Amino acid sequence: MVPKRAVDRQSPVPLWSQVQDDLRRRLSEGEFDTVFPGENALVTDYDVSRNTVREALRGLRAEGLVTAERGRAPRVRRAExxxxxxxxxxxxxxxxxxxxxxxxxxxxxxxxxxxxxxxxxxxxxxxxxxxxxxxxxxxxxxxxxxxxxxxxxxxxxxxxxxxxxxxxxxxxxxxxxxxxxxxxxxxxxxxxxxxxxxxxxxxxxxxxxxxxxxxxxxxxxxxxxxxxxxxxxxxxxxxFSARGLHLAVAPPAPPPSPPPAPVMPTAAGT
CATH class of the missing domain: 3.40.1410.10 (Chorismate lyase-like)
Structure with a gap:
């Protein structure tokens, strides 16, 4: 079983802000490059309420780091x-x-x-x-x-x-x-x-x-x-398309010329 991530319930910092800061750190470290956990997984992971998770995700969405639409699993936003x-x-x-x-x-x-x-x-x-x-x-x-x-x-x-x-x-x-x-x-x-x-x-x-x-x-x-x-x-x-490419292509070499015909001796040259 994956241990729960610590949040400080005695801290004056709201729980949603603590969760948001930790998720932001994990995002920056590339932990979620393949998949971002859903709300249920985050509730279990941090041992907080769904409203706390949603508030944390709302901030990450506003920053453009994840998508977190209602009814859909959150996703990491890449170069949106x-x-x-x-x-x-x-x-x-x-x-x-x-x-x-x-x-x-x-x-x-x-x-x-x-x-x-x-x-x-x-x-x-x-x-x-x-x-x-x-x-x-x-x-x-x-x-x-x-x-x-x-x-x-x-x-x-x-x-x-x-x-x-x-x-x-x-x-x-x-x-x-x-x-x-x-x-x-x-x-x-x-x-x-x-x-x-x-x-x-x-x-x-x-x-x-x-x-x-x-x-x-x-x-x-x-x-x-x-x-x-x-x-x-x-x-x-x-x-782009091939039409938009300007390539310097050498023309095909011409076929070799046929060898010259042999010169036949004339009567004057004999």
């Missing part, structure tokens, strides 16, 4: 947010499409100059830029640190927008009539800094994707964005 590669997408829409509520903590919204960013946009170094920095949340848990710059000549109306629950592209279109048409992205895997790890509330074993995007409107760069997103909650999805 998928992003298409090679399309103009909205992170806001991708989070909502995954069934999670998108919310942002707006850290910066102002006008400033940045020579490096201006160079990305093909502008003079002193060009005023609208800068928006948000901590993007999926459910209640942090998902990404998102920083974007746009020329103030176009994007100044965004300074009055409330970006806690809306898409930048939606506000840009509604307030300026501008829509991105295309762009370029560079995606790399990196180890987050201590500050980024703290913002994203991720463990030391979690890497991040760094996405750098240049958005194009009317044939000119309009947006430069850097998004640092948790690698354990995010996945990229690509579709």
């Amino acid at each position: 947010i998928e992003q298409p590669v090679g399309t103009l997408y909205s992170l806001f829409a991708s989070v909502e499409a995954a069934g999670l509520t998108q919310r942002s903590d707006v850290r910066v919204l102002d006008v400033r100059a940045d020579g490096v960013v201006a160079a990305h946009l093909g502008l003079e170094e002193s060009t005023p830029l609208v800068h928006l920095e948000r901590l993007r949340r999926a459910g209640d848990a942090p998902l990404a640190v998102d920083r974007v710059w746009l020329p103030a000549t176009v994007a100044a109306p965004l300074l009055d927008a409330d970006f806690t629950h809306t898409s930048l592209y939606t506000e840009l279109a509604a307030r300026t009539g501008t829509r991105l048409e295309s762009g370029h992205e560079r995606i790399s895997a990196q180890v987050p800094t201590e500050g980024e790890r703290k913002l994203l509330e991720c463990g030391e074993d979690v890497a991040v994707f760094v996405i750098e995007r240049t958005g194009i409107a009317q044939g000119r760069p309009l947006e430069w964005r850097q998004t640092i997103v948790r690698g354990d909650r995010f996945a990229f999805d690509a579709r």
Whole structure:
């Protein structure tokens, strides 16, 4: 018989919180990579009530770590947010499409100059830029640190927008009539800094994707964005076919030429 896991009934910490913390630890250690225990097993394992287990699972679900719908066994959630590669997408829409509520903590919204960013946009170094920095949340848990710059000549109306629950592209279109048409992205895997790890509330074993995007409107760069997103909650999805592959294939070698016909001696040469 598996021994029950200890919960401290004398502690001021609620039982559901103790169970939740222990399950979070076990998840981070990869204990449930194959199967996550159901409610009945957890009730027996921790010797607590079903309501306690459900409250613990509710928090894990809000963090995006497990699915725990009523009537279905809980499951570990792996990279529940998928992003298409090679399309103009909205992170806001991708989070909502995954069934999670998108919310942002707006850290910066102002006008400033940045020579490096201006160079990305093909502008003079002193060009005023609208800068928006948000901590993007999926459910209640942090998902990404998102920083974007746009020329103030176009994007100044965004300074009055409330970006806690809306898409930048939606506000840009509604307030300026501008829509991105295309762009370029560079995606790399990196180890987050201590500050980024703290913002994203991720463990030391979690890497991040760094996405750098240049958005194009009317044939000119309009947006430069850097998004640092948790690698354990995010996945990229690509579709491809043979038509989309550009392979350098050498043409087949021509068949060997037939040997030249022998030259017959002529009367003059005899």
